[in-house]
Structure formats: structure tokens, C-alpha cells
Amino acid sequence: MKMNKALSILGTLTFLIISVFYVSPLFIVLLNSFKNKTNISLSPFKLPTQETYIAFENYKMAIDHYKFLDAVVWTLIITVGSVLVILLCTSMFAWFITRVKGKVTSFLYLLCVFSMVVPFQMVMFTLSKTADQLKLNTPWGLVIVYLGFGAGLAVFMFSGFVKSIPIDIEEAAMIDGSTPLKTFFAVVLPIMKPTYISVGILETMWIWNDFLLPYLTLDRNKYNTISMVIQNMQGSYGRVDMGAIMACLVMAVIPVVIFYLASQKYIIKGVAAGAVKG
Amino acid sequence: MERSLKRYFPIFVLPTLAAFIIGFIWPFIQGIYLSFTEFRTVNNATFNGIENYIRAIKDPEFTSAFIFTAAFTVVTVVLINLLAFIVALALTQSFKGTNIFRTVFFLPNLIGGIVLGYIWQLIFNGILARFDLTLKISTTFGFWGLVILICWQQIGYMMIIYIAGLQAIPGDYTEAAHIDGANVWQRLRHVIIPNLMPSITICTFLTLTNGFKLFDQNLSLTAGEPMKSTEMLALNIYNTFYGRVGWQGVGQAKAVLFFLLVVGLGLLQLRVTRTREVQQ
Incomplete structure (x- = not known):
């Protein structure tokens, strides 16, 4: 069925906004992985500032420790x-x-x-x-x-x-x-x-x-x-290192996203095929 | 052909069969047996009839886990299927970007349950912190937190199945209904939904069993807190085995009951929705 133009643009816009919200949890985790640990739990939605930004320290901790x-x-x-x-x-x-x-x-x-x-x-x-x-x-x-x-x-x-x-x-x-x-x-x-x-x-x-x-x-x-x-x-036991957790979450999600984007066509087909037979 | 093939039994069948016995058949049989015994380790089991089952049913934590799981499953089956269906319907229309939006909705499905739990713990605690609250102080927060997490994870998966189903409906059907003057609602109710029943069957089956079997997300998001009130069946069974000394037999009995429940519900659901499917 053909849609008229206004409706079609409205559809694209609506889903654009929903999509941004949909992936936002992943970006919030990414942002927090660059902040020092005390600031993560206190204000997770704030962008890293000069005082809270610690570059790749959390990643170093996750990998070394x-x-x-x-x-x-x-x-x-x-x-x-x-x-x-x-x-x-x-x-x-x-x-x-x-x-x-x-x-x-x-x-x-x-x-x-x-x-x-x-x-x-x-x-x-x-x-x-x-x-x-x-x-x-x-x-x-x-x-x-x-x-x-x-x-x-x-x-x-x-x-x-x-x-x-x-x-x-x-x-x-x-x-x-x-x-x-x-x-x-x-x-x-x-x-x-x-x-x-x-x-x-x-x-x-x-x-x-x-x-x-x-x-x-x-x-x-x-x-x-x-x-x-x-x-x-x-x-x-002891205090939970939120910084290192954030870094681990990011490193856990990245390979999955790459794998997904590379083989997306097959994944979606595979799911549909598996479901029909299940 | 069959005769010459039969001689190759050891090569074709044996490796999988051996692993299947180790990884499934033997543990399953032993699991049934141990549910009727009292044991600490596998080798010192003593038979005690159905005592484990009685203790399992009388355990208030098990009952509360059952109620929580049932409520959670009802809510998520309805929400996920409704939202996935709406999204699938929208994303099969012809506007720009539908493929990208499908990609976005499906993505969370590939992320592991443990990882998902900690991602959402950060988000929920961040929001609740503004009111000086945390996720783990209230059963209500835990419940709806889990519901949001699971919807986020599974909507995309069910959406793919609904899209496949929608695309399999011949265009003539909706066209004909359109010419006959059926409005959007009538087309949905009398053409699309009846023809989509196979997809609805699969998706309700999957969301139902996923809901009942949920473990990783439950462990990582709330771990059953506060006071085990957000503990679901699978987590309760795990904690009975590994958290309470002398309760292993009860844990195994709970696992058998859990298995019967999942199988029973699955079969019941398949019977109910299968009868509503139409032949194309």
C-alpha cells in the first residue's frame, strides 16, 4: 500500500526518535566508562567533565586487574x-x-x-x-x-x-x-x-x-x-568498582555489535527460519 | 542406500549420541532419581520418597517466586507481543529507514542477560537516585525494572517473526478487503490477525517460556532483592541448591516441578492458539 508523503515523513521521524531512545542505554554506558567510579553511580546521565573524565583508566583496570x-x-x-x-x-x-x-x-x-x-x-x-x-x-x-x-x-x-x-x-x-x-x-x-x-x-x-x-x-x-x-x-565482597564494570560492559557489547552489523542479513533470516520451525 | 548407511552408525551417530548422553540423558535421569532422595553429593543419596516435593511446595519462598514469575510472565507476554506487533505493522509500511529501524530494534537481543542486567541497573539507579531511592529497595521497582529490560530485549526478536508473518500474507487479501470497503480496523481484525496466527502462536510460546525460564537477567538486575521478593522460579531453584545446606534434594524436586510446569504450559498454549490458525 502506498502512503502519502506527509504520513511517510511522520513515520520516519517518529521511529527516528524512538530509535535514539532505544539505543541510548548503550551510549550512556559508553559515556560512563570514561568517568571515575564515584561519579558513575551519583550522576550517570551527566557527560564526563574535566574532573570526572579519566580516559581509559577503567579499561586498564578491567584488563589488568x-x-x-x-x-x-x-x-x-x-x-x-x-x-x-x-x-x-x-x-x-x-x-x-x-x-x-x-x-x-x-x-x-x-x-x-x-x-x-x-x-x-x-x-x-x-x-x-x-x-x-x-x-x-x-x-x-x-x-x-x-x-x-x-x-x-x-x-x-x-x-x-x-x-x-x-x-x-x-x-x-x-x-x-x-x-x-x-x-x-x-x-x-x-x-x-x-x-x-x-x-x-x-x-x-x-x-x-x-x-x-x-x-x-x-x-x-x-x-x-x-x-x-x-x-x-x-x-x-567489598566495594563494587562501577568504573571497571562499565568498561567491561562496553567491551562485551562491542564485539556483538560488530558481529551483528557484519552478518545482520543472516542473523535475521536465521531467527525467522528457526522460529518458523520451532 | 539404508543398508550401506547403517554400517556407518559409529561415525555418524556415536559422537553426538555420546555427548547427548553425558550432557542431557544421564543428568536428566539422575535428576529425577535424586529428587526422591536426600543428598549432599551425588554419591551419598538416601531414598526419602516424596518428602522433597512436600518441602518444596510448603516452602513460602518457592510459592512467592511462583507468584512473581507468573505475574511477570503474564505482563511480559502481553506487552512484548502487543508492542512487537505494532512495531512490525509500522515497519512493513513504505517509509524511509524501515530497515535501519529493524536493525536497531533487534540489536538488544544479541546482548547477554548478565550484561543487560548491569546496563539497566545503571539506568534505573540513575533515575531513582534523583528521588534518593535505589532499585533494590522495592519489589515494585524490581518487577517493573525487569519488565522494561525484557521488553527492550525481546521486542526486536518477536518483531522479526511478526514481520516474516506479515510478509507471507498475500497482498490480494488486504487489497480485496480494501476494495470491499473494509476499514483499517476491520482489515486488521478479519484479514491480518487470522492469517498471522502461526506467528502469534510462536511468539506467545517463546515469550511464555522465556518468561518462566528467566534467570540471567533476574540474577544481574536485582538478584532477588529486596529480601528475595523479586526472586523468580529459576533463581529460587538455584539458590535452593547452592545457598541452603541440606536443601539439595528439595532443589532437585523444585527443578522437576519447574520442568513439568514449563512443559505443561507450553503444550497448553500451543493447543489453544493452534486451534485458531486458519489454512491459507
């Missing part, structure tokens, strides 16, 4: 490692249980769907104890835990896609003497590219931001994720 960059590296390793492993293993798993018909494979599919609706608190305690006993309390071990707990959604989405593609091409390849492994990597995997992107984005969003699972599973003396460091700063 709270080891924020280590947390960024661990979070990155855990997220990238888990997402790659989840994509590879669950897509193979989903192809197999969809193509091989039988009681076992349908049962496995149902189990995966079931696991999607179980809240984390249900397995919180037992999962962290199991991970501890199996020495999975390292970032590398956590990859296995994420593969297990995150398999449900991924298998569900991959299976949905496999069901929609014709079996003929795969059968033709197999008759020509291709092994199942070769068939999977040369024929199935390329067709599933859009699903890989959707699943990859949904799992990345989840694992990057996850707090409780790594908090309960990881050996906290050695490894911390971004969310864990920020939560620890607040939770520890």
Missing part, C-alpha cells in the same frame, strides 16, 4: 569450538536418523525434540557433577557438554531440512559407488548450507551469552567467560 581479555579469549574459544563441533556432528547425526528409518532412529529424534523443552535448571546440578567427574571442566571439555545439551535444537532443524530434500541425488551418488561419508560431504552438506548458517547463528547467540552452564561447569580458578567475569565483579 579483572583479566577481561582472558575471558574474551576463553569465550571465543568455547563459542567457536562448540559451534563448529555442533554443526558437524549434529548434521551428520540428523542426516543418518532421518535417512535410516527404524524404531531406534525415531526414538532418538523424539529424545532430541524433548530435550529442547527441558529447562536448564532440571539438569543443572547433575550435569555439572557429571562434567566434573568426567574432567570436562575445561573449555575443551565444555565443547562436549554444549554438543550434548545443545544437540536438540540443531538436530531438530537439520532433520527438518533433510526431510524436505529429495533422496534421489543421494541414492544416485551411492549407486555410483560413493561411500556414505563421501555422499554426505560432497552432496548433502552443500545443499544444507542455509541450515548450517541458521543453526550456527542460533547456537552462537546462545553459547556466547550463556552464563550458568559455564559458571557451574568450568574450573573457575583457571577459566572465566565474559558473563562470569562481569557477574563476579558484582558478586565479590
Whole structure:
């Protein structure tokens, strides 16, 4: 439907104002990250002045004292490692249980769907104890835990896609003497590219931001994720260093914003696809 | 094809299955079992029937967390869906900048719950400081603070789903209604909303389960203060496990009840809205 010009300008203006308000909390945090800590809680909406401006002191504190960059590296390793492993293993798993018909494979599919609706608190305690006993309390071990707990959604989405593609091409390849492994990597995997992107984005969003699972599973003396460091700063005894928290918040949000702006098209498609299937 | 594929079971299925057993199946089964026992660690559990469940239900903190969570979920399901729908409707019109505005609305969704909590703590405390108040002194502040935070986070996500749904409605439908003389309200009520039911189903389902399962934001914004009055179910379960010695069994029983509640509500909601969907 065409709108008339006045209405169209009004629409743009209204949303411009709303958008400015919408992102303002992020800019307020950014401003405060350059102020000294006592002035942050007293007057967070004031611009930094000559007395309150302390340049990158808060960032220095966050990095030197709270080891924020280590947390960024661990979070990155855990997220990238888990997402790659989840994509590879669950897509193979989903192809197999969809193509091989039988009681076992349908049962496995149902189990995966079931696991999607179980809240984390249900397995919180037992999962962290199991991970501890199996020495999975390292970032590398956590990859296995994420593969297990995150398999449900991924298998569900991959299976949905496999069901929609014709079996003929795969059968033709197999008759020509291709092994199942070769068939999977040369024929199935390329067709599933859009699903890989959707699943990859949904799992990345989840694992990057996850707090409780790594908090309960990881050996906290050695490894911390971004969310864990920020939560620890607040939770520890003594005075809370608002300045360092602000710096950490900014450093936590910036990579997310860059990732978002770079892959926005896929993220929005991935969300829409994931939701329709969910 | 199936026969040659079957021999590859260890390569295709085993890695995921092994991780799935470690990360889900075994902890789930053990969780059910432990809810009927008294334990400090996993290895010294003694069976005590349904005592944990009785203690869980009789725990006033659990009941108050349930009431708070239910009220919070009702408010956020209504607010998020209403606002996301209005924004989606507006941003599918043809004026300049709709793509940029969509980008802006979706952004908060990608930020983690812990980070969100501290961002909003700064904003709320900054506003309340002018009246010599803070966020953590009042249940009302905590409640509405959480509501604002969650709306800010989730409106963009639901908006994307509503936009996808709106774009899937054939243009002829609204055009035809327009020619037949239906006004804006009638078109909305009799054409757009019935055809949008699949999106409404998904969004209410997601906001409902998100509301009930909320943890990170609750922990970082109020941590249940004042006096645990803003503690939601997930946080209450966490605190029962890790904050009260000798209550682990009760914590696990609460977790089982919580699981049944989330699944039950989800199924109920899907049945109610699915029956209202129309075939295109």
C-alpha cells in the first residue's frame, strides 16, 4: 500500500526518535566508562567533565586487574569450538536418523525434540557433577557438554531440512559407488548450507551469552567467560568498582555489535527460519 | 542406500549420541532419581520418597517466586507481543529507514542477560537516585525494572517473526478487503490477525517460556532483592541448591516441578492458539 508523503515523513521521524531512545542505554554506558567510579553511580546521565573524565583508566583496570581479555579469549574459544563441533556432528547425526528409518532412529529424534523443552535448571546440578567427574571442566571439555545439551535444537532443524530434500541425488551418488561419508560431504552438506548458517547463528547467540552452564561447569580458578567475569565483579565482597564494570560492559557489547552489523542479513533470516520451525 | 548407511552408525551417530548422553540423558535421569532422595553429593543419596516435593511446595519462598514469575510472565507476554506487533505493522509500511529501524530494534537481543542486567541497573539507579531511592529497595521497582529490560530485549526478536508473518500474507487479501470497503480496523481484525496466527502462536510460546525460564537477567538486575521478593522460579531453584545446606534434594524436586510446569504450559498454549490458525 502506498502512503502519502506527509504520513511517510511522520513515520520516519517518529521511529527516528524512538530509535535514539532505544539505543541510548548503550551510549550512556559508553559515556560512563570514561568517568571515575564515584561519579558513575551519583550522576550517570551527566557527560564526563574535566574532573570526572579519566580516559581509559577503567579499561586498564578491567584488563589488568579483572583479566577481561582472558575471558574474551576463553569465550571465543568455547563459542567457536562448540559451534563448529555442533554443526558437524549434529548434521551428520540428523542426516543418518532421518535417512535410516527404524524404531531406534525415531526414538532418538523424539529424545532430541524433548530435550529442547527441558529447562536448564532440571539438569543443572547433575550435569555439572557429571562434567566434573568426567574432567570436562575445561573449555575443551565444555565443547562436549554444549554438543550434548545443545544437540536438540540443531538436530531438530537439520532433520527438518533433510526431510524436505529429495533422496534421489543421494541414492544416485551411492549407486555410483560413493561411500556414505563421501555422499554426505560432497552432496548433502552443500545443499544444507542455509541450515548450517541458521543453526550456527542460533547456537552462537546462545553459547556466547550463556552464563550458568559455564559458571557451574568450568574450573573457575583457571577459566572465566565474559558473563562470569562481569557477574563476579558484582558478586565479590567489598566495594563494587562501577568504573571497571562499565568498561567491561562496553567491551562485551562491542564485539556483538560488530558481529551483528557484519552478518545482520543472516542473523535475521536465521531467527525467522528457526522460529518458523520451532 | 539404508543398508550401506547403517554400517556407518559409529561415525555418524556415536559422537553426538555420546555427548547427548553425558550432557542431557544421564543428568536428566539422575535428576529425577535424586529428587526422591536426600543428598549432599551425588554419591551419598538416601531414598526419602516424596518428602522433597512436600518441602518444596510448603516452602513460602518457592510459592512467592511462583507468584512473581507468573505475574511477570503474564505482563511480559502481553506487552512484548502487543508492542512487537505494532512495531512490525509500522515497519512493513513504505517509509524511509524501515530497515535501519529493524536493525536497531533487534540489536538488544544479541546482548547477554548478565550484561543487560548491569546496563539497566545503571539506568534505573540513575533515575531513582534523583528521588534518593535505589532499585533494590522495592519489589515494585524490581518487577517493573525487569519488565522494561525484557521488553527492550525481546521486542526486536518477536518483531522479526511478526514481520516474516506479515510478509507471507498475500497482498490480494488486504487489497480485496480494501476494495470491499473494509476499514483499517476491520482489515486488521478479519484479514491480518487470522492469517498471522502461526506467528502469534510462536511468539506467545517463546515469550511464555522465556518468561518462566528467566534467570540471567533476574540474577544481574536485582538478584532477588529486596529480601528475595523479586526472586523468580529459576533463581529460587538455584539458590535452593547452592545457598541452603541440606536443601539439595528439595532443589532437585523444585527443578522437576519447574520442568513439568514449563512443559505443561507450553503444550497448553500451543493447543489453544493452534486451534485458531486458519489454512491459507
